[in-house]
Amino acid sequence: MGTDIRLITGQVAAIESSKEETDVQALLLGFLKALVEEQKFVPDETAEQ
C-alpha cells in the first residue's frame, strides 16, 4: 500500500509543483471516506432503468 501512495505522491508532485504541499494520502483517504458515505445514497441503477 505504501508504495502506491508514494508513487502517486511522486507523480503528482512532478507534474504540478503547486501540489507538493498537498497531502495526497489525505486526499485519497478523503475521497474513499466520502465515497463510502455517498454509496448509501446512490440507489441501484436498475431502479431507474
Next chain:
Amino acid sequence: MNQPQERANSKRKVRCLVIQLTRLGDTLQSLMALRAAKQLYPELEIYFLARERFAAAAKNVSWLKEVITLPTESILDPIITKQRTEVETLGELARWVSPLVKERWDFIVNWSYSNSSSFLTALLPGRIKLGYTRRLDGSFAAEDGWSHYIQAIVQGNVEQNIHLTDILTTQLLTALQISLGEPQECGNLAVTSKSFFSLSLENPIWTDPRKKWIGIQLGASHESKTWGVENWASLASLMLDRHPDYSIVLLGGPQDKKKTSYLLEYINQKYGETSPERRRVLSLVGQTDFELWARVVGSCSWIIAGDTAVIHLASVLGTRVLNLSIGGVRFDETGPYGNGHYVIASSLPCDACAGEKNVKHTCREDISAEAVYATWTYAASEWAHNREIKLDEHFSQFGWLDRLGKVRVYRSMIRAADCGGGVVFEPQIKSSIRFCDWMAQVMGHVARAWYCGWTPRIGTELSREYISPGLVQNLRQLDESASALAKTLIEARQVATALSRKSSFLKSDKLMNIDDRSELRALGQKLLDIDSFIDRFGKDSKALLPFIRMFKVLMHNLRGQMLTDLGKESAESYNQLAQGVGILRDWIKHTLALARPVAVKGARVISISRGKELI
C-alpha cells in the same frame, strides 16, 4: 472533409476529463451538454469518468474518446461489509487513480458536485478545473462562478429556473471560449437526436413505423417520486379504451415487478387475458439492459414518467415526454429537455415537499389519471388544434374541468438565442404565479447577469394576468428589506476597498507601524460587523436567503493570500451581490408597475340608450 473535421484536425487536441460520479440521469444531462461542446469545439478529446454501474450510457456514445469507470462495488463493498478497513483499501484506490494522475489534462470538469469528487479533482493535475475541488490545505473549494451558484442556490434548495443541462453547457462553453477562443460556426446543429447513441440492437418490433408506442416508466429512484400503481392502471385503461392505434410498453427495474403484476392483472380482469386490449400491453420491466432500454425509448412516440432517468434518455433521443413531477422535485432544473415536452404537477401545497418530516406526499394523489390522460391527449393532438384550443377547454370537453383545479401543466420550449436560449417551461393554465415561482425567475435572471454577461429584459416571461394581490403584498414588504440589504452591501464594498487600498501601501501584512495596524484592525472589525448584519437579513427574510447563501459561498471561496488581494476580492463579491439585489429590486418595481390598474385609452363606448358611439 467537412468543416468540423477540418478544425478538429488542424487544431491541437484538447484533453478534457469529465468526472460524473452521480447517477444515470445526471450522466445523460452531462452527455447532452458535452455534445454541444464537442460540436462547437471538435478539437476536444473527452474522457468520461463514471461509476461502473452507471457507465453504460456513456459507453454507447461514439464521440467520447474514452470512458473510464470507477469500480465502486469492488472497492467499497468490502468496507461496507466490514471485511476491510478504509486504510487497507487505500492501495487499491491508489492503483486505480494512478493512470489518471499521469495524464496531463487541459480541462478537468467535475460535474458530480459531490464531496467525494472534490477530493478526486484535487488529486488530478489539470490546467483548468471546473466544479468542486479541494485547496492545498484540504478544505473544500468551488472553482468557478457557476459552481458557486450550484453550491449556494441549486444545492441550497433555492428555487431557480435555469435547467441543469443549460448550466453545465454554459459553464463549459464559457471556459472553452476564454481558453480556446471563439467556437467554430456550425449553425444550429441539434444536440439531441435518435442517433445520439451507437446502438447495434435491431428488432423489427421497435423499428416498425406503423406501430405507435407509449412508454410508461412505473418507478423512480425514490418511492416519493412515483405515482400510485392504481393511477397507472387507470391511465393505461383510458388509453386502451380510446386509442386503438397505440400500444403500451411498461418499463422499470426488477423492483417494479410487483407494480407490473398489479397493472397487468387489472388489464386482464377488465379486458380478458387474450383480448386485443391486453395484446397491446407489453411489459419489459426488469428485462432491459441499457441498449434495449434506449432502443425502446427511442422508438416510443411518448414517454410518461416521474422524475427519473428515462425522461433524460427520452430528451436525448428526441422522444416526447409527459413528466409527472411528484415528490419535491424541481422540473425547472431537471425536467425533460427540448421542445414540446409536457410537465404536470400538483397545484396544491404539499407538506412533505415543503420539508415536513413523517408526512405523506399528498402531491402524488392530486394528479389524477384523468388529468394525465387529458393532458396527454391535448399534447398528442397539437398537430390538429395547433394549441388554438386552450387546455381548460380541452379538459371541459371530457367534463373533467374539476381535475384541472388540482394541477399545474407546463410545456417546454427552447428559447431563441436572442432571448437567452435554454429551456423554459411555459404554464398552460392561467393561474396566479406563486411567490416561489416568481423568485425562481428572478434568480435565473440574476445568474445570467452574473455569469453570462447578457440578460434578457426584466419580466419578459411575466404576464400581468398572473400577478395576484398576495404577490403584490409580498413584494412590497420584500422591497424594503431588499433596499436595506443593497445599501449594506454597498457599504461593505466600500470598507473592503478601503482595506485593500490601505494594505496595498504596506510592505508586509505582518510588520507595520502601530497607526497602520490600528486602522487595518478598525476596518477589519467594521467589515466583520457588517458581515454579521448581512447574515441577519437571511434570518429575517426567506426571500433574501439566496443572496445570503451566495454571500457565504463567495466569502468561503476567496483565493487571495495577501490582505490586499482578499480585500479586493471581497469588494468584488459584495459588488456582485449588490448587483444581484439590484436586479431583484428591478423585478419588484417592474412587477408592481405591471400590477397597477391601467386606464383604457381611447375606448369606444357605445351608449345603449342612444345607440350612438361615445368617444
